[in-house]
Amino acid sequence: MIHKTLNISTSPHISTGTSTEDIMRNVVWALLPVAAFAVYSFGLSALMVIVTTTAACVLTEHFLCKFSKKESTVSDWSAAISGLLLGLTLPPNFPLWMAFFGGVIAIALGKFIFGGLGYNVFNPALVGRAVLQAAFPVAITTWFPAFSPARFSTFSVATFTFPFMEPATDGFTGATPLSAFKFDHVVGETTDLALGLISGSTGETCAALILLGGIYLVARKMMNWRIPVSIFTTVFVVSGILYLVDSQVYPSPLFMLFSGGLMLGAVFMATDMVASPITPLGVWVYGAIIGLLVVVIRIWGGLPEGVMYAILLANAISPHIDNLIRPRVYGTAKSVKQS
Amino acid sequence: MKEGNPAHTTEQASSFKMLRAMVGIGLICALLIVLTFQGTLPRIEKLKAEALEKAIFKVIPGMVKKKTYQLDQKNKLSEVSDDKKGGQLVYVGYDENGKLAGVAVAASGIGFADVISILYGYDLEKQALVGFYVLESKETPGLGDKIEKDPNFLANFGALDVMLNDDKNALKNAVKVVKQGTKKNPWEIDAITGATISSRAIGNILSTSTEQWIPLIIKNKDLFEAHKNEKAQQ
Amino acid sequence: MSNQNKNKENAGFFASLQNSPSTDEFIKGLWRENPVFVQVLGMCPTLAVSNTAENAMAMGLATAFVLLMSNILVSSLRNFVPKQVRIASYILIIATFVTMVDYAIQAISVELHKALGAFISLIVVNCVILGRAEAFASKNTIGKSILDALGMGLGFTFALLCLGSVRELLGNGSIFGLSVFPKSYQEWIVMILPAGGFFTLAVWLLIFNAAKARKATT
Amino acid sequence: MGIFNFHKNTFKHGLHPPEHKGETNGLPIRQFSFAPMMILPVAQHLGSPSEIVVREGQEVVRGQLIAKATGYVSVPLHAPVSGTVRKIANVPTISGKMVSGIYLQTFPYSGQEVLEGTPIDVETATKEEILKGIQDAGIVGLGGAAFPTHVKLKVPEGKTCEVLIINGIECEPYLTTDHRVMLEQADDIFMGIKYLLKVTGAKRVIIGIEANKQDAADHLEKKLPTDLPISVKVVPVKYPQGAEKMLITAILGREVPSGGLPIEVNAVVVNVATTAEIGRLLPHGRGIQERVITITGPGVKKKGNYLIPVGTPLRYVLEQVGAAENISEVYMGGPMMGVAVSNLDISIVKGTSGIVVFTENEIKKQEKVYPCIKCGACVDACPISLNPSKLGILAKFEAYDQMAEDYHLMDCFECGSCSYVCPSHIPLVQYFRLSKSIVRKRKATKQPA
Amino acid sequence: MKEESLWYIFINASLINNFVLAYFLGICPFLGVSGKMETATKMGGAVTFVMLISSMCAYGLHALLTAINAPFLQLISYIVVIASTVQLVEMFIKKMSPALFRALGIFLPLITTNCAILGLALFQTNKGYGFFESFIYALGAGTGFTLALVLMAGLREQLNFAEVPNVVKGTVLTLLIAGILSLSFMGFAGLGSQ
């Protein structure tokens, strides 16, 4: 006789077995090599920045959950990703108090107010960075040379700036390839760019490792490959056309692809699924918009870099993309748009 | 919910009332406005003139007296009154001896946030820009507004070389912005770190404007001085 | 109604004032019906010229002045103006006072006028003013209208100051131009940028909401 | 087949859940023993329940009519065994509802010969006679829906049926019922097709089979009668290809219009087991008393494909095949669309195609539900190209009308693909079932007014 | 030497110095009607339309006031003339195209005395724009306004189905999003300065 009380569940009774937490954890794995290279090339200061932003995001998430009497959602790893990515987009010599502030903003303003994981309409890490860039534009464009010999023994003087105080700028600051191009028309070597032998934000310098992380995630079906491909294609094609028109004025498409935050942004930040469109065609359009905005801002805009702005603007557009681009439903003549 | 409107016959009366009310209010308003306008006009004009004077004085040190010239269609300069609008104006300044002290030129161009308008002073003796003043800018406070406040940046305009070439029809060396701390030649401007775009915009404005104006001013030097003599004699 | 009574009980000092109806006309605009924080009216000038405390103050007072004068005029003419042309006449009256303020400020300081820019003229379309003219002054005596205008005007100024001082303090390290923080203070430039205006107003409203929510639960 | 027409031979999206068919697809169909007591609910099909025509205490012979159809959309019920009607009372069903039914005590020593009725000769019978015969045999769709087959087969006025599709896809993981039927009952299938051709007037017949049942396809191909316009088409493996809309798309490249039936694209789809049953029963005028069921899953000791009498209690079935100690969930049907059983006292019905038993190791643990992260997996899975993510969010916020009006809720056929792939473990199909019923209710209350 | 190209005027008014996100003009309709996509687009259309009309009115009025040397009448005349012109146009549209009237009609009276409209008229006068420049400026301002409104509407429609904390719901959320949008639009700063 079988006496057991049976479980009841609703169909389907099987599932892929991948959970949101798994996805998030794997994104962290994929980011670790990038972070490790950041520490290798910029030293202790970079390590401190990354640790600070991650801690700030995780703590903020925890306390906001507590404050709103919800179960803490720290364990889903998404706050850790936001923190890690925020750290990777900041300069290595960024004052820690500002980095901490950025982490708090990223989660509070970029995620919590919208209802937490899954509801944020903007990329939280980039909201944090955008606020930091607008609040402390000088500190966030003060760069630190890569591979300085003392990087593992000393910190940048700016790192431990007293909270609320202005960071001291040391004599070290060097230009990144993009600003060197924008203001002095010096084009960096593409191989140096790809291998990360340049200065820039902590995590943006080594394109090779970023791509590797992206390929890992795509292979595990944890990332939408269409987004980076669409961005890269658009940037390459548009800047390629400009380059053909006048190679004196416009930078080469390879330089465009490998400089600045484009790699990190396209692979890890534009792909944040929460704030991007959901349909395959929509995602292509989204990528194309980002690519186009990046080229426009970099070439004609005032700022040397525009990846962050491009992604945030595209985030704002993505509800419309989802609304307008809907796959044709099986058995209907045309997808019926919301009237 | 309609209120009973028994006063149908009073329609004419009410339209008369309307007219009366509007005319009455219109009169009161007109009176108030005109009174205020008349009352404040002298002081406003004085303040405005003072502000302009102050700006010009900033860019032409030693100026005590000025005249305003306007460039007409045929590229000719002629004297006009201050508040004349339209056409490009230059202000010619004279020192206490009535000697030509310099010329102030207004110029504008696209900056970081919007159009920037500036005034710069040109010293004909030194063949250099000797003063610089921002008339209007919407650049980011604390950042782009360093073009108005940063002493290091303003120091660029103590004597910015705008010497003409031998043909006297163009600058020998165009005004140029370089990265902060790398200024080597007297015609270069040291940019502001953190406000590269605004400081470059100033450079661009100056370089286009000086290309046009410096040769013109030199050409009209006699005109400016003649006027002085004329006035001095009277 | 019961809510109001509860407010009165809680409010201590204010309660004693609120007992007399005429002070109530005055007090309500400051807090309970604050035009910015509670009625969410006249947002544009609130945000646009609140980047420093001084600008906020000037703008607030200018608005209060226009509010006061137009309330007086509207209230005294309230039996003279027929219904059909009411709004048109209000606009005329308000525009007149705004023009006057505009010239007055120009006569006081060119700098200040430059800082406030076109927003002085835009007081014309500030719905707080038209709103008070329509909702209050056209129905009440001059005395009451004056109190109402003063309350609302000062409430508006208070709200602007709330924004302006926070933005100036964090964004420039000063209040009314006086440095508050040590020289090496790192300004949060975002606060004086437009985005900072949105954020600061949002935070103030958030504080008001939270306070309201707390009151509702206790 | 082949690489070149790979894409044409299937539908958009869909999934590849692990198949687990190897465990039973080699095991021939075996007759199951007769349970001492059969439990027969009268509502085994969609439509109105049948009406009981026997009394308590009455003795019946296997195959005898015990409940008659109550209208057009209804079928009769036949005694699955020879025995005595013990009780007429409410019996439990899988939905948890009690419906009226019959407790039939089996004669232990009976030879269980089947009663035969008037045969229906495929050559001479008219269309109407065949349809009547199908109804009288109590045949319902054995593919899972249990819709009275004669109703489906009646081609409406003004429509023509050009193709008859025999559904041998069996895309549910674990199940091998149709696979064995195709291997072992080819002649019955072809006989059934003859009847179907006559009623539908179709010009050709396509038997659709997934590539993981190549042996069945080869077997049928070999035995293909030369006088019938039948072809066998093998399509790539993909869930839910067995759903008739998807199958039609895979085989004909046509799309059934939203809210419409296959006949609107001139096709009729019948399951292979249903076809075989028609071919076996009609020539003898019998009624349906048993069906082939795959009993499988990690919780079962003697897995296999069994011919089980309708009405056999589930508890008896599991006792016969031996259940593992730690069984935890039992499903009627496959793991994708099947329904979990809460009460082992329910019985096998005509629509039961399989019984899958999971132990504690296989069931989805109380998985934590996260908010939708808009990963798009569900969008990439939904064979109807709906947006389950958006639908799920709308359902959570109870915006049912918007779901139906803007997001085609009613086109969802509850295949469960979206839930299967969702990393946030959102019970999407469950939401949609609920939402659909609410929308239907709202419509029903609105329309008459 | 004002060498602003028409192109720059358009980009400046629509993106770099967006009326809503950088100048804080038209905040009320922005907060009020950005909840629904449908009303947002219609409002955007109506505002753009009124902006074009009032820009032309303001251009003409300014010329007139300069001629009769009565600058003190600027504000009053702008307000009165713009309001009555819009009224006339409204009546005209009602006659000529009832469909267009239904689409824009209810919004027109709401915005005739809106600060974005008056602001546009005043700014264009301050900047000394000519007729074409004014027209493009109005077109840019209207486009920018519509863009901000439409982006906000999309976001807010999506956020109707989000677990927004109660204290943030409503105006606060809209303002915070506006802040983030405003930051995002900073990416356009300096366009054309190179």
Ligand SMILES: Cc1cc2nc3c(=O)[nH]c(=O)nc-3n(C[C@H](O)[C@H](O)[C@H](O)COP(=O)(O)O)c2cc1C
């Ligand atoms: C994903 C990502 C996005 C970024 N977006 C921006 C941006 O929009 N604007 C910006 O100034 N810097 C941005 N940064 C930092 C720039 O990459 C950095 O400024 C770049 O190295 C160019 O430096 P420069 O601004 O000194 O030329 C971003 C960095 C990353 C990793």
Ligand SMILES: Cc1cc2nc3c(=O)[nH]c(=O)nc-3n(C[C@H](O)[C@H](O)[C@H](O)COP(=O)(O)O)c2cc1C
């Ligand atoms: C909020 C914000 C405001 C800015 N304002 C200005 C500005 O007014 N003027 C300017 O030239 N650059 C401005 N910038 C741009 C950067 O500060 C700077 O131009 C750019 O990073 C290049 O700086 P560099 O001098 O370090 O190369 C601003 C940037 C941000 C984020």
Ligand SMILES: Cc1cc2nc3c(=O)[nH]c(=O)nc-3n(C[C@H](O)[C@H](O)[C@H](O)COP(=O)(O)O)c2cc1C
């Ligand atoms: C998601 C889904 C999967 C299905 N899978 C099968 C299947 O594998 N085999 C099958 O015969 N019917 C399947 N069906 C049922 C068919 O859609 C269709 O009803 C059946 O083939 C018709 O034949 P019948 O009436 O003879 O059962 C499925 C239905 C759905 C909704």
Ligand SMILES: Cc1cc2nc3c(=O)[nH]c(=O)nc-3n(C[C@H](O)[C@H](O)[C@H](O)CO)c2cc1C
């Ligand atoms: C491929 C991928 C990319 C992600 N990128 C980001 C990111 O750029 N910024 C961020 O804050 N979170 C990112 N996340 C984490 C997560 O989506 C984020 O915390 C949510 O936006 C919070 O709701 C990413 C997650 C994945 C799977």
Ligand code: SF4
């Ligand atoms: S004047 Fe008009 S636009 Fe301005 S706040 Fe009032 S209602 Fe809104």
Ligand code: SF4
């Ligand atoms: S259950 Fe419905 S929504 Fe989900 S995949 Fe199947 S058809 Fe699509």
Ligand code: SF4
């Ligand atoms: S699969 Fe789940 S988490 Fe992913 S988009 Fe669909 S509903 Fe959201």
Ligand code: SF4
């Ligand atoms: S009139 Fe203007 S300020 Fe007043 S509520 Fe309406 S939109 Fe807001």
Ligand code: FES
């Ligand atoms: S729209 Fe500007 S104040 Fe209302």
